[in-house]
Each structure stands twice: as C-alpha cells, then as structure tokens.
Amino acid sequence: MTTYPSMPQSDTTKIQVMPSFCIGDRIADALETYRALFTDSRVEGILQPDPAGAIVAADLTIHGSTLNLLDGGGSLRPTGALSLLTNFDPGVLPGADEYLRSVWQGLSDGGEVLMPLQAYPHSPLYGWVKDRFGVHWQLMLTDPAGEPRPFLTPSLMFDRLETATALRARADHAQVFAGVAPEMTGLGHAAPYPGQGSRAGVAGVGGEREVGAVGAEPGPDVRVMFSEALLGGTHVAYMDTGVELDMPLNMGSSMLVKAVGQEQVDHVWTMSADPDTEVCGWMQDGFGLSWQVAPNNIHELLQAPGAMARMQQMKKIDIAALAELA
Missing domain, CATH: 3.10.180.10 (2,3-Dihydroxybiphenyl 1,2-Dioxygenase, domain 1)
Structure with missing residues (x-):
C-alpha cells in the first residue's frame, strides 16, 4: 500500500476553498486511481487516525487544483449538482485531445456516462461521467485562444425550474468571500439563456473594483447557462439547468473552507x-x-x-x- 504524508497545516497566510466529496472508505483506492490517470497529481496529505485503518480524509492536487476526499460514513455520497469541470487546454497541455480521451476511459471504467464524449456546441470534445467513486466529472477540450482557466473548476448546477438561482448564489458567495479575501474574489463571465439579455466584459478581481461592479451584469432573476466567480482564489462555476434533474445538492458534495x-x-x-x-x-x-x-x-x-x-x-x-x- 502506498504511504502518504499526514495532512499538513495549510498555508497560514491565506484562505483556501476547495470542493469536497464523501466517497466512504474508498479514499485509498480513489487516490491510486486519480494519481494514475492525471499526469500532474500529488497527495498533499491524509488523515488516518489508525495507521492500520482506513484513510478518513485526503487532499489531492491535480494540475494545480486541489480537491478533498472524505469518508463521510453512512449513506453520504456525491451529487452531480456539484461536479468537476475539467479543462484540457491544448495551449497548456501538449496532446490535450489524447490526454482527455485517456482520462475519460479511466473515469468511465466502472462508472456511468451521463453525456457521451463527443462534439457539442460549446466544445469540440466534451463528456460528463460519474466515476466508480460517485464523483462527477465534466471533461472538456477548451479553446487555447480563450481566457485561461484552472484545470479543475467546481461547478454548481441548480435545477430549481421555478426560480433563477445561479446568479443569486454566485452574488451571495462572492459578497461573503470579498469580506475575507477581497484581492482573491470577484465575478467573471455570465451567459444568460437566449432571450434573457446579454453579457459583456468580465468583473475585476481584487481591491480595484467592488465585487459585482460591472455595467452589463445580468439581474439576479436571469437564468444562466454558465457563470463564474472567484471565491478566495478558487474559480467556481454556476449554472441553472433549464431542465429538471434528479441531482439535488446534499452533504455528500460540499465546499471546504480552510480559514x-x-x-x-x-x-x-x-x-x-x-x-x-x-x-x-x-x-x-x-x-x-x-x-x-x-x-x-x-x-x-x-x-x-x-x-x-x-x-x-x-x-x-x-x-x-x-x-x-x-
């Protein structure tokens, strides 16, 4: 069995925000699987109260983005309402197309494909899969001419058909994190569904602009196909689904804040x-x-x-x- 370092004390100078997934007692198996699939990955540390027992928590960094795995016990399992949008940028990753396909094959093994890997209007190669640990991944080949994105972006999906939720959640979250890390918090691109207005420009991040101070920002009652924010240095995506899905938010997928x-x-x-x-x-x-x-x-x-x-x-x-x- 691979030996991992103990969970280190986090950076004492800044807040950390990351997605967290409850996958039961399969953390060791997941770490081995993810480390084998992603070429740039490392285990930052584990929590293992009994050296001969199961790992109960672990932080894993993949291409510079960190996620947390947790043994929540009981019936807690991840939900697709919080997935990992995984950006394969050919301008950053040589052979991004082949790399994406290789990762897709590994994540699909024993998992469940929700959207097949193929071309879509938003990407020449995209697919959505729930892996065998229950974690949801959206793999996407991105445009190298576009704005740089982190490799992993926690993606929140709201299927409350009667209300527009994504922009309200994004605004509330950004307002809170602006109070503790203003230089690492701000609003980014928002793309409303057709017929609900347009969005131009990107919000500034940091002390130069107030969070949300963008002239073309859609109102909170506008439903969006995609929007994003920077919360304490972590990019988070928000979207309203437009269709009813049986993927409610639950404690199996959460956001972890190390304050x-x-x-x-x-x-x-x-x-x-x-x-x-x-x-x-x-x-x-x-x-x-x-x-x-x-x-x-x-x-x-x-x-x-x-x-x-x-x-x-x-x-x-x-x-x-x-x-x-x-």
Missing part, C-alpha cells in the same frame, strides 16, 4: 441559513449548498487529548476552545 483564524471562520459562517444543519463545522447556505468551515490548523488542534470529542459538540468551530486543550 485563517476565528474571524474568517465567523465571517464565512454567516452564510448559514438553517441552524438544524449546523454540526461540527458543517452548515448549509440558503441555496442548499453544504459548507465545511474549519481553521487551517484544525488537524494540529485535533491532536490534543479530548479535542475531537469537544469539536463534535460544536456547531461553528471555536478555535480557542480547542487550543486550550493543547
């Missing part, structure tokens, strides 16, 4: 919309998206005797209450 200090934990926690969902650093926002909000030194704090038991009694994590046990 720098209690003030950032408190600020991000203001997104919580349902006190009944608040448990052990988890909460749910008003759009149904689950968030894990923890200090970036949480694994260090949990080494103290009694720290895990104390954290399990918390809703929002209290750093001082854990630190006093050290």
Whole structure:
C-alpha cells in the first residue's frame, strides 16, 4: 500500500476553498486511481487516525487544483449538482485531445456516462461521467485562444425550474468571500439563456473594483447557462439547468473552507441559513449548498487529548476552545 504524508497545516497566510466529496472508505483506492490517470497529481496529505485503518480524509492536487476526499460514513455520497469541470487546454497541455480521451476511459471504467464524449456546441470534445467513486466529472477540450482557466473548476448546477438561482448564489458567495479575501474574489463571465439579455466584459478581481461592479451584469432573476466567480482564489462555476434533474445538492458534495483564524471562520459562517444543519463545522447556505468551515490548523488542534470529542459538540468551530486543550 502506498504511504502518504499526514495532512499538513495549510498555508497560514491565506484562505483556501476547495470542493469536497464523501466517497466512504474508498479514499485509498480513489487516490491510486486519480494519481494514475492525471499526469500532474500529488497527495498533499491524509488523515488516518489508525495507521492500520482506513484513510478518513485526503487532499489531492491535480494540475494545480486541489480537491478533498472524505469518508463521510453512512449513506453520504456525491451529487452531480456539484461536479468537476475539467479543462484540457491544448495551449497548456501538449496532446490535450489524447490526454482527455485517456482520462475519460479511466473515469468511465466502472462508472456511468451521463453525456457521451463527443462534439457539442460549446466544445469540440466534451463528456460528463460519474466515476466508480460517485464523483462527477465534466471533461472538456477548451479553446487555447480563450481566457485561461484552472484545470479543475467546481461547478454548481441548480435545477430549481421555478426560480433563477445561479446568479443569486454566485452574488451571495462572492459578497461573503470579498469580506475575507477581497484581492482573491470577484465575478467573471455570465451567459444568460437566449432571450434573457446579454453579457459583456468580465468583473475585476481584487481591491480595484467592488465585487459585482460591472455595467452589463445580468439581474439576479436571469437564468444562466454558465457563470463564474472567484471565491478566495478558487474559480467556481454556476449554472441553472433549464431542465429538471434528479441531482439535488446534499452533504455528500460540499465546499471546504480552510480559514485563517476565528474571524474568517465567523465571517464565512454567516452564510448559514438553517441552524438544524449546523454540526461540527458543517452548515448549509440558503441555496442548499453544504459548507465545511474549519481553521487551517484544525488537524494540529485535533491532536490534543479530548479535542475531537469537544469539536463534535460544536456547531461553528471555536478555535480557542480547542487550543486550550493543547
């Protein structure tokens, strides 16, 4: 069995935001599979309380983008409402077409194809697959002349047909993260469905512009085929599906925030919309998206005797209450 480093303390100078997927006790298998498929991948660290037992959490970086794998126990499994938009840019990755096809074959093995790999109006080569661990991937060959994108972009899909949700969720999320990382937060491109107006330009990111200060920004009641935001340095995509899908958001797919200090934990926690969902650093926002909000030194704090038991009694994590046990 491959030996991985323990979960390191995160960068203490900046907030980190990443997608997280509950895949049960199959984390070790998933790490081996993903590392074999992606040419630039590394395990940043694992959490394995019993050296002879299962890995309960892991951070994996693929071509510079990090995701978290979690053993949520019970019946928690990922949902297609939070997928990984995977950009194969020929201008960045030599042989991007062949590389995409190779990754597709590996992810499809034992998985389920939702959209076959072929040409679509938005890409000459695109496909959607749920792999055998339940994680949803949208693989896309991108235009090398287009604006650069990270290799992995967490993609949120809302199928609330009676309302336009994506832009409202995007605006709320960006507003919160602008309060803790304004230089790494902003709004990007938004493409409304036909007949609902047009979008020109891209929002600035950082202190030079207020979040959302773009003249042609669609109103919050406009349904979009695609839109994006930068949240604490992580690109996130938002879309309204336009059709009803049986892929509701759930705790099996969440966004993990590694915050720098209690003030950032408190600020991000203001997104919580349902006190009944608040448990052990988890909460749910008003759009149904689950968030894990923890200090970036949480694994260090949990080494103290009694720290895990104390954290399990918390809703929002209290750093001082854990630190006093050290």
